[in-house]
Amino acid sequence: MTQTVTLENCESEPIHIPGLVQPHGALIAFDASTLSVTRLSANAAALLGATAPALGERLAPTHFMGDALVHETLHEVNDTPIAATEHSPVNVEVEVAGRLFDLVVHRMGYELIAEFEERSASADAVSDFALKAHRAMDRLKRQGSIDALLSLVVDTVHQLTGFDRVMAYRFRHDDSGDVVAERRHESLEPFLGRRYPASDIPAQARRLYVINTLRLIADVHSVPVALVVGDPGLPPLDMSYCTLRSVSPIHIEYLRNMGVGASMSISIVINGRLWGMLACHHRTALQVPYAVRMACDVLAQVLASNVQSLLSREQAARASDAASLRARMIESVLHAEDTFGALASLAGPLAAAFEAQAAVIAEQSRLHVEGEIPHETAAAVVQWLAVAKASDEIVTLHERASLPEHLQPLCGVWCGFLALRFDAIDNGWLLLARKEQIETINWGGKPEKHYVSGPLGPRLTPRGSFDIWKQTVSDTSVPWGAPEVEFAGQLRDELIRASAARNAETYKARTELIAVLGHDLRDPLQSISMAAKLLERSLPEGNTVGERLGQRIQSSSSRMGRLIGQVLDASRLQSGQGLQVQAVPMDIARLLEDAMDEALMAYPGSQIELQAPKSLAMVGDPDRMAQLIGNLVSNARHHGLPGEPVRVALEQEGNVVVLRVANTAPAIDAALVPELFSAFKRRIGPNERNKSGLGLGLHIAQAIVKSHNGSIAYSHVDGQVVFTVRIPQ
Structure with missing residues (x-):
């Protein structure tokens, strides 16, 4: 039982073996070895007369009214090696039974296929069409853009064939198609600018469009004619290259829904792929002579060649522009x-x-x-x-x-x-x-237009087809192509190389700076600090001015020493050396108490509220932990609101030591939170209470915590900026 073709199974419809032909011609298949008739269309005798061979008959000189040209063409194609004739039709004009035919002959496997397509146009008219096509081919060479090429070919095909509408489709990455050029009768609705889904041309139809580049449906409303087969055991006839091959009922319904009476398609094939198509529609039946169709087909091949040249030129231009942009980018990055x-x-x-x-x-x-x-x-x-x-x-x-x-x-x-x-x-x-694609496509024509739907529903109408396309591409953008991904890789490589060059210069400068900080500055600072102490001791008792001067010198040199220590620590971290940590058993509560006493002595007038147990044991580096506490308290003192205390709390949660340092202040800007612990981080504005800071305190604090296998986090709770440290005991 033959399965009914529906929209659900049309992808697997065997359209290349329909067993039917269009009624404006007759098909006869011969066994290539014996030239006996293996199958023929049911209308063969009616069109070709009584002298047409019957099923099983061997080709005889009296067949086809003894027309010499018919017999010569059949024998010529049959006697030529199959590799040269298979899929390559030979066409001649013949007259049989008082009717003019285009005889198209080709080989398909073990069979010789002859198609007699009735023609009404005169030879003179066909010659005039050929001259117009030749002129159009000459004009194609002078077009400078793909749009101009398509527009010219649409105009020419419209003139040659007389179709009411001729459109040029250009297919995209997903095989959906845009109508990019159109010539139509003024009474017809414009289709220019519309897009249709890939499903409008199923895979098997797309294959046929590539191998058989021109297809005519002379009368959409005609009843197809069956092929009569002499031997029921013969496989179905592969009609991929037949001009009379009948049409899928789904495609017929689509055309009828649109009010089309005849159609013709001409493929634009580039590099073996269906790049585009010329689609022709007529409101009534229209049979275009075979020679005119072939002129249109050749025109499309010339078009494809020119399009390919322009595409190559565009690709070369894009590559040149990309190289220029890459060069500009690198120059800009380096400078x-x-x-x-x-x-x-x-x-x-x-x-x-x-x-x-x-x-x-x-x-x-x-x-x-x-x-x-x-x-x-x-x-x-x-x-x-x-x-x-x-x-x-x-x-x-x-x-x-x-x-x-x-x-x-x-x-x-x-x-x-x-x-x-x-x-x-x-x-x-x-x-x-x-x-997403549906945001970047304009709907051409009249989307509110009403179309008549057939039994398979509104899917097979221009509007329904467009709706299907919208469903198909919803929530998707145009994919990134291989050239774009390759260009992105080139940009990334160039940026990494530029970054490496800049980092090398920075590393060299940093190395020289560290040498200066570590040797040339530390020794003089130590001397200045010792001189300040000697100055204080040598002054007469009661010389308050001298004492304040000595204290100021000693305080400044101590601050400079701390800054140098922070820079050295940050340098070690950024170079991957890490901080030197010597972990030993220690009492963090006692260390915290001593650190708070030192802070109050160093900054008289500061307010620090401490909540901590008398004793809390842990394993850590006492010097680094003291540095951690000092950095966090200094950060809180600098950034807290004036007159508000710094709150320090220490407690134990399970096997974890928890240290919290808080100060009253607004929440930190969310844009700055991701880089709070970065070295030399940028600021929106200067901190008037910490003008000499380098922004390294939190960076080094985080490194100390990590070196103790702990964590540090920022939060804002009840108007308090809180930094919480958690370190395993």
Whole structure:
């Protein structure tokens, strides 16, 4: 039992073996070895007359009214080696039974297939069509763009064939098609600008469009004619290369729903792929002579060749532009103060180079957005990349479902992202963003137009087809192509090389600075400190001015010594050497009490509230723990509100020592929180109470905590800025 073809199973419909032909011609298949008839269309005798061979008959000189040209053509094709004739039709004009036919003959396996297609146009008219086609081919050579090429060919096919509508489709990455050029009768609705899903041309139909580049449906409302087979054991006839092959009922319904009476398609094939198509529609039946169709087919082949040349030229131009942009970027990065600023200045050209609607540059707490993507969305995507994709060189996605659930509603229409990390230390990202496809396509024509639907429903109408396309591409952007991913990799490599060059210069300068700090400054500072102490001792009793001067010199030299120590520690951390830690059993409560006494002596007038047990044992480095406490208390004193105390609390939670240092102050700006523990972090504005600070205290505090296998965290509770340290005992 033959299965009914529906929209659900049309992808597997065997359209190349329909066993039916269109009624405006007759088909006869011969056994190639004996030239006996193996099958023929049921209308063969009616069209070709009584002298047409019957099933099982061997070709005889009297068949086809003894027409010599028919017999010569059949024998010529049959006697030529199959490799030269299979899939390559030979066409001649013949007259049989008083009717003019285009005879088209080709080999298919063990059979010789002859198609007699009735023709009404005169030879003179066909010659005139050929001349017009030749002129059009000459004009094609002078077109400078793909749009101009398609427009010219649409005009020419419209003139040659007389179809009411001729459209040029250009297929995209997903095989959906845009109508990019159109010529139509003024009474017809325009289709220019519409897009249709890949499912409008199923895979098996797409294959046939590639191997048989021209297809005519002369009368949509005609009843197809069956092939009569002499031997029931014969396999179905492969009609892939037949001009009379009947049409899928689903495609017929689609055409009828649109009010089309006849149609013709001409494939534009580039590098073996269906790149585009010329689609012709007529409101009534229309049979275009075979020679005219072949002229259109040749025209399409010339078009394909020119399009391929222009595509190659465009690709070369894009490669040149990409190389130029890459050179500009590297020059800017090498001469700018930082990579972030250099990339931010080129965000627009970078977005254009990647055909993206937005570009985002992120580094530490800084974010530059180019395009319509919301700042909140850009920041959220970068944060997700920093956590989930930190080890990936290039990140690409074009479907909303590929994003984590919490980002999907936030991203809105933005669902295509290409990201590369250009700085691992400062969490630097370049992010390109694309909108979903349905946001970037304009609906051409009249979307409210009503179409008649057939038994299979509104799917087979232009509006229904477009709706299906919208469903297909919803929540997806145009995918990132291989050239774009390759270009992103090149940019990343260049940025890493530029960063390495800059880091080498920075390392050299830092090494020289450390040498100065470690030797050339520490010794003079020590001498200044000792001289200040001697000055205090040698002054007569009651010389308060001299005492204050000695104390000021000693205090300043001590502060400079601490700053030098912080820089040396930070340098060791950034060079990967780590802090030197010698862990021993110690009493952290006693150490904390001594540290608070020293702080009150160093800064008279300071208020410190301490809550701690009398004793609390742990294993740690006493000097580093004292440094940790000093940094946190100093940070709280500098940043707390004047007149408010610094609150220090120590307690034990299970086997963990917990230290909290709090000061009254507003919450830290959320944009600065991610880099609180970074070295030499940037500030929005100077801290008037800590003008001499380098921003290293929290960075070193975190390193000390980590070296003790602990953690440190910031929070804001009840108007208090709180830093909490947890270290295993």
